[in-house]
Amino acid sequence: MNRRSKPLDGLKVVDFSAVFAGPICTRLLSDCGADVIKIEPPMGGDVIRGPFGRSRLFAHFNAGKRCVAIDLVHQEGQKLAHELIAEADVVVENYRPGIMAKFDLDYASLKDEFPALVYCSISGFGQAGPQVHRAAYAPIAHAASGFDYVHQLDQIDSEAPPPVWGIMVADMLTGSYAHGAILTALLGRERHGRGDYIDVTMLESMMMLIPSHIQFAQMENPPPAAGFRPILCKDGFVMVCIVSDKNLKCLAKTIGKSELADDERFQLGNRSRNQDAFFKEIEEFTTQYTVVEAERILNDGGVPCSRYNAPSDLFSHPQLTERRSFTEFEDDTSKFLVQNAPYLLRNVDISTTPTNPELGEHTTEIFGQSRDSNLLRSWRDQGIVGFPD
Template identity: 30%
Template sequence: MLDLSRVLAGPWATQTLGDLGAEIIKIERPEVGDDTRGWGPPFLPGQDGERGDAAYYTCANRNKSSVTVDFTKPEGAALLTQIIPSCDVLVENFKTGGLAKYGLDYETVARLNPRIVYCSITGFGHTGPSAAKPGYDYLVQAAGGLMSVTGQADGTPGAEPLKVGVAVADLFTGLYATIAILAALRHAEATGQGQHIDMALMDCQAAVLANQAANFLVSGTVPGRLGNAHPNIAPYQVFPTADGHLVLAVGNDGQWQQFCAAAGLDVLAQDPRFASNAQRVANRDALIASLRPALLQDTTSGWMRRLEAAQVPCGPIQTIDQVFADPQVIARRMREDKARRDGTAIPLVANPIKMSLTPPVTRRAPPSLGEDTETELRQLLGLSDAQISGLRNRGII
């Protein structure tokens, strides 16, 4: 795979495929690299006391080779066109039409390699009135409806639209891109025919509105912000306890009865206003007003003991340090450490895919900038030391 992408959506897709065994050649700008190498603090420790790469870069770039090529120069673009015939996949996230002037657009690349799967990731796609606009996750969370249903409800303290705490439009697009690439590869293997994949953050954000979008399409009612409450289920939200907070996730009427019994709230179990989920949603305000004082009578851990014993879904709100100290997360080996060739140790979040025969493997840490340039150019193109030295002297690599 030739990875011309940077920042998050594209690198997330290529990292996922790299975890599953793909050979990823990440092309970066000489001396600068992927933008996220500078998106800190925090930063890794560098050599000789210098500042290393930002932690951000490490979240999406393991299992890749880093090759520095300036393809804005004809000689650099020519190097990539020589590599393309040996590639199965190319991933890029430049503006629509942005690679055509370098001869790296899909039409040109497909003539060099008709079986290549070429995945473009942009903010708004390659068609439509917004195709030329730059796309950033924050803007797409806003324009794509997510922020309109995220945050405290109007009329309550702190009410305003909120973005999610991680770049989910980028991440979902990266995952959808991974799925599309795998499907296109199956087609290419069967037919010898590659294709162009046109992935847009806006499309993916609209898709993952999921039940909120379905609610609107069916009812015509525009969903609003409900804070931590659920639009279709109640009670399904955060409640304050005697010493913190508890997420209560009552997903069906049987769990509601089990909750009431465990909480000593028999009167609510018998209340006709709350007999079914639909009635609990319709009478949400009265329901929550009844539950809040009751849940303040015990601690979070106390409620968890009582409710878990009654098989009522509930849980604490953990900070990120608590997540990685959680016995379940530890048992599932969701943290791993990998060292670079220079010995720099990098802590990583493991791939969550668990497979019995072909599990994801972290073969190498996120690379330092350009550490594989000479090796890959020798192996892929058969360049000599003198040719590589000349390219470096001319600023091509």
Template identity: 40%
Template sequence: MKPLAGIRVLDLTRVLAGPFCTALMADLGAEIIKVEPPQGDDYRHIGPFVDGHSALFALTNRGKSSVVLDLKTAEAQALARQIAATCDVVVENFRPGVAAKLGLGADALRHENPALIYCSISGFGQDGPFSDLPAYDIVVQAMSGLMEANGEEGGAPLKVGEALGDLMAGLYAAWGIAAALVGRAQTGQGASLDVAMFDALFSLLPTSHAIHFYAKSAVERVGNRHPLSTPFGAYATLDGHAIIAVLGDRQFAALCGVIGVPEAASDPRYATDATRTQNEPALKALIEAWSRQHTTAQAVEALRGAHIPTAPILTLAQAANSPHAAARGLVSDLPHHGLGTAPIIGQPVRFNGEKPVASTGAPALGGGSRDVMAALGLTETQISGLIAAGIVRAT
């Protein structure tokens, strides 16, 4: 099932947030025309590399056609507007105001194509006091409240290892575009979407929101445990750590039985989730008196036997090579112009039991330029002239 089949997208994005958004749409069948500058998307030049090809670019640009336009020229800007007139969706992640200066802003393109869905992705949004600030993921993690809540208890703030600001902005953008397409089907009108990395990350902190807005308390770093529920975290074993996630009195009583202290379930210090959290150090010591006598595998097996949510902490290699990941089809190998095949991690949702992914890997720089120009009605002579002038590049 390809629910976005027939949807045409002009992708004016680079690096991560925008390309991640349009890659998700490519998985679901949308036609993605990716416009790149003559030097290509910045991610083409960021490692790790395999035979000269960027892994990051390959992972986030599957299923797209690459058109190279030098948007510093009026001729290229006019060509981009022609492409936009044939599209259902435009996605851009220029700095706020830059697209409009290029004649590619929402107002200009939607004036010519009122049904167009125009999605702008930026660090801090199209307006507001921070809108002009340069924003990489770590900047947004720092300013959203995420870093302040993340880290070891008593330690310094820590960024999350992945670029969650970019990824979540891309995910929200794809979600917003899909919703706008449904709205357009009902009204015939397009929409202008403003997606900010800052807004996206800020919206994803419900535990911190509960502590700040409802409990009226400061958000504090607590490491690998939950700030509101206990026991809910990583506990030391003979050879590493086991995750134990208990929510509710029934599960806590079961845990007490597994670790050999059933009487702890009736201890007033551990009577409720709140009191267990207040007495977390003592409870942790009680649990680790048991868990440190067992390997992680032994501890997990015992806890699972009592239906207590638990897990070992896996490496990415272990997760990727697990039989469950294989059964769920989490990794796909797609045809790639330079590598033969390339592994990608497609969108994860199954539609009627099937997981749609793009049919091709990331494109060669300018690999689709001639076909897209021809589809606009340009002759081979005109296309060759644009290439000779450096306005268009094709491979």
């Protein structure tokens, strides 16, 4: 592969999605070379643009894309979107089921005209079924999937209310699955000559995080779940994971308690029933050290361990620095960092493109080649399209 080329160079994607799940999917496609055209409503655009039009959060999810503003409620706007789809390989949307059909832009309306099209719909509960029209945001998917319930059971205080996550796990996970499904469908098209329709849900994406508990729920006498909890140090906590016999032997040697390796209470299968005693043995050692010291000593001894990093710690993290995990951007106030895709390719740089497009920034570039500028301005006055002066 030429080092200057990217794997998805030449691939055209029309992105009708907003907020998190769809945009992270299409940004990953853009990072790998796809030409992603993001369609937004002229009035305000994607909500994560924020009050000033180009937030740093928007940059994270939409770097490298071209942005056009089209009001799909207008018939002329629908024609413009259809025009873009006619040249596209992939369409991504995360409207509530049924909305795209109102615009004649759903897969059923397009598949006969564009049989090679790969069309991906992202939703909370899917495109059919009794709950198809339920509104879904990440916290709803966390609760509905069993994820929050399982996490609650694994807490030290299992009687506490279910946790509330400040991060949108379902959005990021669903976007990642959508990304993989699109690449799978494109490979299928390459081999068989047909496009496909992808229906990916936040509900099922979150269920993929709890496979053990889904299997345990089908057993009369399920084994106890493996328990993990923060381990106390002098000035905070670390996470220690003892999963294998080798981990246990390394731990016993490192903390100077070789007898733990043969203690029946702490063998695989028994450890969960004796985890309070097990964690007490570890903390008798770790409370002598700071989190930095404990992390170093345990890892040097072959024990899986990490301190709890704050987001601000990540910018100087030596492993992330080595992997070039961030790309530098700049806005009107200062420079800032955006995370690259969480994988590297040996033969090509797929770092994200440091652009944060304005609402409708590329409307005239994309539609102006075949239309008079006065017509575009007229459409803007009517609210059909949007672009900056």
